[in-house]
Amino acid sequence: MWQLECLFLLLIQIFQSIPTEEVPYWADVVLGFRKMTKDELKKFPQHVFGHAFTTLKCEGPAYLPWLQKRVKGNGGLILTRRIEDLWELHPSFDIVVNCSGLGSRQLAGDSKIFPVRGQVLKVQAPWVKHFIRDSSGLTYIYPGVSNVTLGGTRQKGDWNLSPDAEISKEILSRCCALEPSLRGAYDLREKVGLRPTRPSVRLEKELLAQDSRRLPVVHHYGHGSGGIAMHWGTALEATRLVNECVQVLRTPAPKSKL
Numbered sequence: 001m002w003q004l005e006c007l008f009l010l011l012i013q014i015f016q017s018i019p020t021e022e023v024p025y026w027a028d029v030v031l032g033f034r035k036m037t038k039d040e041l042k043k044f045p046q047h048v049f050g051h052a053f054t055t056l057k058c059e060g061p062a063y064l065p066w067l068q069k070r071v072k073g074n075g076g077l078i079l080t081r082r083i084e085d086l087w088e089l090h091p092s093f094d095i096v097v098n099c100s101g102l103g104s105r106q107l108a109g110d111s112k113i114f115p116v117r118g119q120v121l122k123v124q125a126p127w128v129k130h131f132i133r134d135s136s137g138l139t140y141i142y143p144g145v146s147n148v149t150l151g152g153t154r155q156k157g158d159w160n161l162s163p164d165a166e167i168s169k170e171i172l173s174r175c176c177a178l179e180p181s182l183r184g185a186y187d188l189r190e191k192v193g194l195r196p197t198r199p200s201v202r203l204e205k206e207l208l209a210q211d212s213r214r215l216p217v218v219h220h221y222g223h224g225s226g227g228i229a230m231h232w233g234t235a236l237e238a239t240r241l242v243n244e245c246v247q248v249l250r251t252p253a254p255k256s257k258l
């Protein structure tokens with residue numbers, strides 16, 4: 001079946017006060033960046049300033065299988081198994097890239113990683129044709145290929161995967177305040193996800209050593225809500241680190257003095 005992985009849409013980002021940086025540093029990365037006109041802002045009476053630009057949305061459920069197909073197409077083999085300790089991978093594998101997300105908390109003993117809970121609604125509102133978000137990043141309307149995502153929440157340290165009906169009501173009312181036509185949205189479904197967050201992405205290499213064994217590890221996790229936005233760049237950096245590990249493995253270990 002043909003499936004769209006990504007789509008380009010106009011994004012409107014509105015502010016309740018004038019931001020210090022009226023033109024953000026990424027303005028020329030997106031397409032057609034401009035400030036919104038007074039006329040356009042009339043639609044958002046609580047807001048005094050806005051950005052408009054065209055940007056890309058990748059849909060995980062279609063995009064991730066597409067990426068996986070590329071891995072397999074390049075000779076990659078995908079195995080699924082539960083790992084309690086990275087040493088279980090030695091010596092079958094030479095280098096480990098640790099992308100264990102929230103699971104890294106146990107596996108890597110990294111207590112800096114924590115969930116930021118996000119609850120959203122997936123609704124049918126096929127007339128909504130552009131993204132709208134407020135500057136807090138808390139209230140957003142993101143149309144996709146087959147539904148519209150209404151958000152959201154950022155609840156630090158909350159592991160609860162069950163949707164909260166009160167929060168859903170509140171999200172809908174915040175989104176309707178920005179786009180009143182959403183009162184006509186139908187087929188509302190609640191979704192909850194946990195963003196694997198850290199003060200910053202961990203992107204570094206480490207050489208684990210035990211007796212005479214060496215296992216190079218490239219840590220690559222903690223993208224928070226920015227996984228799709230950042231993945232291509234951080235993956236290129238992780239690849240560079242893996243290449244450095246290959247060099248290390250080719251260098252003989254220092255001789256024991258005994």
Ligand SMILES: *[C@@H]1O[C@H](CO)[C@@H](O)[C@H](O)[C@H]1NC(C)=O
Nearest residue numbers: 100101104105107108109110
């Ligand atoms: C692997 O990454 C996780 C975070 O995803 C971290 O908690 C864990 O400590 C890492 N494993 C090792 C052996 O460093």
Ligand SMILES: *[C@@H]1O[C@H](CO)[C@@H](O)[C@H](O)[C@H]1NC(C)=O
Nearest residue numbers: 059061122144145146147189
């Ligand atoms: C929303 O759309 C996405 C992308 O097409 C799809 O994978 C997902 O199942 C849909 N969710 C609901 C609740 O309809």
